[in-house]
Amino acid sequence: xxxxxxxxxxxxxxxxxxxxxxxxxxxxxxxxxxxxxxxxxxxxxxxxxxxxxxxxxxxxxxxxxxxxxxxxxxxxxxxxxxxxxxxxxxxxxxxxxxxxxxxxxxxxxxxxxxxxxxxxxxxxxxxxxxxxxxxxxxxxxxxxxxxxxxxxxxxxxxxxxxxxxxxxxxxxxxxxxxxxxxxxxxxxxxxxxxxxxxxxxxxxxxxxxxxxxxxxxxxxxxxxxxxxxxxxxxxxxxxxxxxxxxxxxxxxxxxxxxxxxxxxxxxxxxxxxxxxxxxxxxxxxxxxxxxxxxxxxxxxxxxxxx
Numbered sequence: 001x002x003x004x005x006x007x008x009x010x011x012x013x014x015x016x017x018x019x020x021x022x023x024x025x026x027x028x029x030x031x032x033x034x035x036x037x038x039x040x041x042x043x044x045x046x047x048x049x050x051x052x053x054x055x056x057x058x059x060x061x062x063x064x065x066x067x068x069x070x071x072x073x074x075x076x077x078x079x080x081x082x083x084x085x086x087x088x089x090x091x092x093x094x095x096x097x098x099x100x101x102x103x104x105x106x107x108x109x110x111x112x113x114x115x116x117x118x119x120x121x122x123x124x125x126x127x128x129x130x131x132x133x134x135x136x137x138x139x140x141x142x143x144x145x146x147x148x149x150x151x152x153x154x155x156x157x158x159x160x161x162x163x164x165x166x167x168x169x170x171x172x173x174x175x176x177x178x179x180x181x182x183x184x185x186x187x188x189x190x191x192x193x194x195x196x197x198x199x200x201x202x203x204x205x206x207x208x209x210x211x212x213x214x215x216x217x218x219x220x221x222x223x224x225x226x227x228x229x230x231x232x233x234x235x236x237x238x239x240x241x242x243x244x245x246x247x248x249x250x251x252x253x254x255x256x257x258x259x260x261x262x263x264x265x266x267x268x269x270x271x272x273x274x275x276x277x278x279x280x281x282x283x284x285x286x287x288x289x290x291x292x293x294x295x296x297x298x299x300x301x302x303x304x305x306x
Contacts, residue, residue, distance in 0.1 A: 179194070264287065
């Protein structure tokens, strides 16, 4: 009888031990998750602190300024949730901290929507997702600034777009590293800004107009580049753009203007190759400056000028 009681007690203790093991494992998992969330919150806090320093010193910005407020909300949620999972607090402290998180989040959401009403963010990725177009437009002043991306989610102001944009931007990628931004201005002109993210000449600077010297032909379109300027033939209609009315962007594109209106963009295609300042092979794209839907026309070299 005594032996039976001992066996019964042994069985009960084994069952209790088996019940305690899952509970202990679950508690450790929750605590690990809490520490991970806390470390994520600390990491975001350090990044935001560093951003404030670099923003003041080097005018570094987020590609979308609303990210600053979203990350602050995420930071406080991770920190508080991590503390809840790792430590034991009284009910009153939990209630106070929850109220503080809600107030903090609502305040930042208000700042986020206020930013959205003041700044129009234009963000477009290239077809191969290697480059990103970033334009920030001040809605009140009408000034639009083109930004260069840095380290993924950061950017720096690069230059102002010509004129004061009015309405929507029309954006087309002419190549994986060339993007055309077409827009109307408040003084009723059509302008184009070209974002470029590479080159065709192994890092050396060159003039696009010189590299395309000669004659180019496509479907009912022609382009000629010589000492007088660049001539565009559109369905038999010829128009000359002198060099003072041609603006170069980077080393990949030029915009042809007349009477302060952008008329055409010429971009070097990805198969265009330059060696020691000399054109070797490849095509160019001719793109009309219009707010209507249109596609770039591919032109090939024909009887180039020596």
